Amino acid sequence: MRRPNARRTESAERNLAFALSEIDRVATANGLPRSVRDSAGLVYRSAVERNLVKGRPIDVLAAASVYCSCRISGIPRTLDEIAENANIGRRELGRTYRHLSKELGLGLSPARxxxxxxxxxxxxxxxxxxxxxxxxxxxxxxxxxxxxxxxxxxxxxxxxxxxxxxxxxxxxxxxxxxxxxxxxxxxxxxxxxxxxxxxxxxxxx
Missing domain, CATH: 1.10.472.10 (Cyclin-like)
Known part of the structure; x- marks a missing residue:
């Protein structure tokens, strides 16, 4: 029988793999470069390390990480575009983006x-x-x-x-x-x- 810690590790690895695949899918749908995908992956990993993902859907967190990365990189994409290509609600995406931005101290100002x-x-x-x-x-x-x-x-x-x-x-x-x-x-x-x-x-x- 596998130990609880081993099961938790496997679950965390599966969740991370799914999140990274979602990040890649959303970034591709929005025509974003590899640098944005890599940055979004770092945002998501930071959220996991800070325990900010509990109780939040992985696909929404992945899309929010992509939007954070766009804002960090200065690549103009709207919440509506990211939400549409991620097949999630704009409001939920906006809430999750603001949560990550605040808790990770990203210091992102509103889109202009x-x-x-x-x-x-x-x-x-x-x-x-x-x-x-x-x-x-x-x-x-x-x-x-x-x-x-x-x-x-x-x-x-x-x-x-x-x-x-x-x-x-x-x-x-x-x-x-x-x-x-x-x-x-x-x-x-x-x-x-x-x-x-x-x-x-x-x-x-």
Whole structure:
């Protein structure tokens, strides 16, 4: 008969193997580099060592570790994207991410809209002028307290959409929404709020 310690060790090893496979799966689905996967593995192992995993689903912990790693590495991915590709709820992912970040002392600040500008502009093949204009809009919106409580993906998409029109590099609402992985309804709500709040008068299509 195996001793209890041996059984616990085997169980811990199985859980770790499953967590690492989940990290690899979620990272692959989100197109993330090997460095992010390795970093996420370290986050998960640290959580195990600090006894932060008890009572929490392994797949959620793995996805939260990936999101932590993205934030640490400065690679823009939203909670919605990670949650969707991990097949888990956004709220549960957010709670677990905040738990790990706090208890591991990662010192991660909230995601900022400007972190996503380059990624969305690359996806839409937009030039430097659009990027700079979008960054300026987001800064002005922040100064005017227009961003409180709004998700960074929607705000960034709205700023990019407006900036592309102003700079003569128009992209459709569908194209911008797909690049930001949000609905066209969300995009319309955000760009109207942004335009109204900043007094921008342009024709939206």
């Amino acid at each position: 809209p400007q972190d996503y500008i380059g990624r969305y502009c690359d996806a839409l093949k937009l030039g430097t002028e659009v990027r700079e204009r979008a960054l300026s809009l987001i800064r002005k919106a922040s100064e005017n307290d227009l961003l409180s409580g709004l998700g960074p993906a929607g705000v960034t998409a709205a700023a990019v959409y407006i900036s592309a029109i102003i700079c003569g590099e128009h992209r459709s609402q569908k194209q911008v929404a797909e690049a930001a992985d949000i609905s066209e309804v969300t995009l319309r709500s955000r760009y109207r709020e942004l335009a109204d709040g900043l007094g921008i008068r342009i024709e939206f299509s």
